[in-house]
Amino acid sequence: MESSPFRYGVTVSKAAFTNREPEAQKLESNLIQGINTCIISPRRWGKSSLVEKVVGDIKEKHKDFKVCILDLFTVSSEEEFLELFTREILRASSNKWEEWVKEGKVIFKQLVPKFSIGLDPETDFSVSFDWSELKKHKDEILDLPEKIAKRKKIKFIVCLDEFQNIASFKDFEPFEKKMRAVWQRQKHVSYCLFGSKRHMMNDIFNNPSKPFYRFGDMILLGKISRDKWVSFIQNGFANTGKKIDTKNADLIASSMKLHSWYVQQLAHYTWNKTEMQGTQKEVYNALLELIQANTPFYQKEIEGLSSTQVNLLKAIAADEFQLTSAAVMQKYRLGTPRNVSKNKTTLLNADIIDESDGRYEFLDPAFEMWFRKQFFNQHYLGTERNS
Numbered sequence: 001m002e003s004s005p006f007r008y009g010v011t012v013s014k015a016a017f018t019n020r021e022p023e024a025q026k027l028e029s030n031l032i033q034g035i036n037t038c039i040i041s042p043r044r045w046g047k048s049s050l051v052e053k054v055v056g057d058i059k060e061k062h063k064d065f066k067v068c069i070l071d072l073f074t075v076s077s078e079e080e081f082l083e084l085f086t087r088e089i090l091r092a093s094s095n096k097w098e099e100w101v102k103e104g105k106v107i108f109k110q111l112v113p114k115f116s117i118g119l120d121p122e123t124d125f126s127v128s129f130d131w132s133e134l135k136k137h138k139d140e141i142l143d144l145p146e147k148i149a150k151r152k153k154i155k156f157i158v159c160l161d162e163f164q165n166i167a168s169f170k171d172f173e174p175f176e177k178k179m180r181a182v183w184q185r186q187k188h189v190s191y192c193l194f195g196s197k198r199h200m201m202n203d204i205f206n207n208p209s210k211p212f213y214r215f216g217d218m219i220l221l222g223k224i225s226r227d228k229w230v231s232f233i234q235n236g237f238a239n240t241g242k243k244i245d246t247k248n249a250d251l252i253a254s255s256m257k258l259h260s261w262y263v264q265q266l267a268h269y270t271w272n273k274t275e276m277q278g279t280q281k282e283v284y285n286a287l288l289e290l291i292q293a294n295t296p297f298y299q300k301e302i303e304g305l306s307s308t309q310v311n312l313l314k315a316i317a318a319d320e321f322q323l324t325s326a327a328v329m330q331k332y333r334l335g336t337p338r339n340v341s342k343n344k345t346t347l348l349n350a351d352i353i354d355e356s357d358g359r360y361e362f363l364d365p366a367f368e369m370w371f372r373k374q375f376f377n378q379h380y381l382g383t384e385r386n387s
Contacts, residue, residue, distance in 0.1 A: 005236035006268035008261050020050050023219055027054045031157050031190040032062065036183075036216025038205045039194035042363050043351055044261035045221050047194045051159050055192075058157065068092035068145070069159040072195075078169050079131055082141045086113065087127045089158070093148045097125060107147050110137040138175075142182040149188035159192040164200035173211075180211040191216065199349045224260060229253035233267050237278060242271065244278035251283050255381060257365040266290055287380055291370050298370045301352070308335050309343045316353060316360045317372055323360070 027050065030037045039047050055067045068088050075081050090100040097117055104113045104127065111133055116126045134141075145156040166172050166179075183191060193215070195201050204212050233249040252270060256262035269286035270278050302310060315323055315332040322328055323344070324337040334340050344360070347353045354363045362368035372378040 002240045004268050004271055005240055006233075006264045006271060008264040008268065020046065020053075020224070023050060023221060024054050024057075026217075026219060027051070027192070028058060030217050031055070031058060031192060032065075034155075034187070034190050036191040036193070037219060038201070038212075038216055039192065039219045039221060040198055040201045040205070041221030042198055042354065043196035044259070045223070046260040047196075047221060048161060050221070051161070051192055051194060055157055055159060062155075064154050065157060066092050066149075066154055067157045067159070069161065072160060072162040072165045075165060076168060078138075078172070078175050079134065081166070081169070082134060082138055083126075083128055086129075086141050086144060087125065089144045089148065089156075090127070091125065092156075093152065093154075100125070103148060103151075107144065107151070108140055111140050138178060139182055142179060143186070145189045146186040154188075156189040157192065158189060160194070162195045162197075163193040164195040164197045164204060167200060167204070177211045180215060184215070196351075197349075198351060223258040224263075226250065226253050226258060229258060229263055233263075236267065237271060237274070240271070242274050242276060242278065244270070244274070248278055248280055248283050251280065251381075255283075255287065255365070255369075259365050262290070262364075262366050284381060287369075291366055291373075291380065294366055295370060298367050301367065302371075306343070308333070308339055309347060312340065312343045312347065313353070313362075313371060314375055316362065317368065317376065321359050 027037055027039075029035075031054070039051070041047055051069070055069065058065050059067055068091075070084060070088050072081065072084075075084060086104075090103060093103060094100060101115050101117075104115065111129055114128045116128070118125065145158055148154075149156045166176060169175060183189070193205075193212075204210055205215060205218065207213060230246060230249045230253055233252055234244055234246065237244045237249075248270075252266050253263050256266050266283070266286055269289050270282050273282045273286055273289075305313075311332045311334055312323070315328055315334065318332075320328050320332070323334065324340050328334065329337070329340065334343075344353070344355075348355060351363055352367075353360050362371070369380050373380065
């Protein structure tokens with residue numbers, strides 16, 4: 001059975017990766033040249049896929065580069081971070097566990113690493129330290145990739161996903177300053193920092209009072225253009241022996257407002273329902289399936305909001321833009337101007353809405369469709385269609 005050419009929910013393969021050429025070229029050039037790079041965009045716009053694609057290309061082209069990708073999503077303390085950082089840097093530096101142990105014992109001068117090797121060293125390998133000593137000599141760990149790079153005459157690329165999670169660490173501010181102080185002196189290591197909480201990431205890198213202000217080049221990831229998506233969708237169908245015309249490929253992209261995750265998801269559902277030719281009927285039925293699949297998440301999203309926050313979303317869905325006008329606040333029961341301001345900030349920080357040129361919109365196009373159906377009884381794609 002032919003596999004779907006469309007992927008979502010995971011970082012995409014090279015075949016499913018589409019049309020980020022300018023960003024990919026810039027990121028690859030930066031990392032090779034030792035320019036630290038911060039990537040900022042809304043969640044599910046393809047940051048992780050972009051990074052994995054670029055560092056994969058670098059490893060194929062440049063054998064003197066070692067790459068380490070760390071996901072900080074589940075890391076909740078400075079100690080966890082430092083131990084994870086050590087393990088993954090050592091793992092990236094060699095494919096032999098004997099070398100990991102050797103490097104650790106040679107490089108650390110003040111710290112004594114404790115190694116634990118399981119039945120499968122490549123997957124079951126951990127390192128720990130005495131926490132009282134770790135607190136005093138954390139520089140040794142933060143400088144680990146630079147030391148290894150010098151010893152082995154290589155270069156390191158270190159990518160940190162969900163970087164904004166460091167803000168959840170206890171007493172994170174001194175640690176943040178320490179990271180910046182150590183990393184900015186390194187000559188053989190490039191850092192790529194990215195995360196899914198866009199407003200937190202903006203505060204980390206664009207706030208002059210924060211240590212990581214202007215730490216490196218900034219890539220603001222935008223949407224992939226409509227024509228690129230249409231071509232990608234049509235090629236995906238064609239490469240698997242199916243067809244979809246330009247109009248319906250455009251319907252998939254435009255109905256999902258060019259949102260990477262959802263365009264891939266809707267294209268996959270449409271492809272799955274298509275025997276030979278994808279028509280508007282397949283697209284619409286696929287959209288129903290997509291929204292049904294995501295409904296539990298949308299319901300949970302609404303349950304976590306206050307009544308005035310839901311009312312503010314109603315006003316935004318109705319294309320109101322003077323949200324603090326007396327008429328709008330009264331019509332949608334938004335409370336006081338202070339309530340409106342506070343709720344806007346909450347929804348922005350949660351990446352539920354976005355602001356552009358003074359207007360607000362939903363970031364999640366499928367959630368917006370579901371919301372409009374629930375609260376305004378607006379049909380998907382404008383009109384009901386028979387399935």
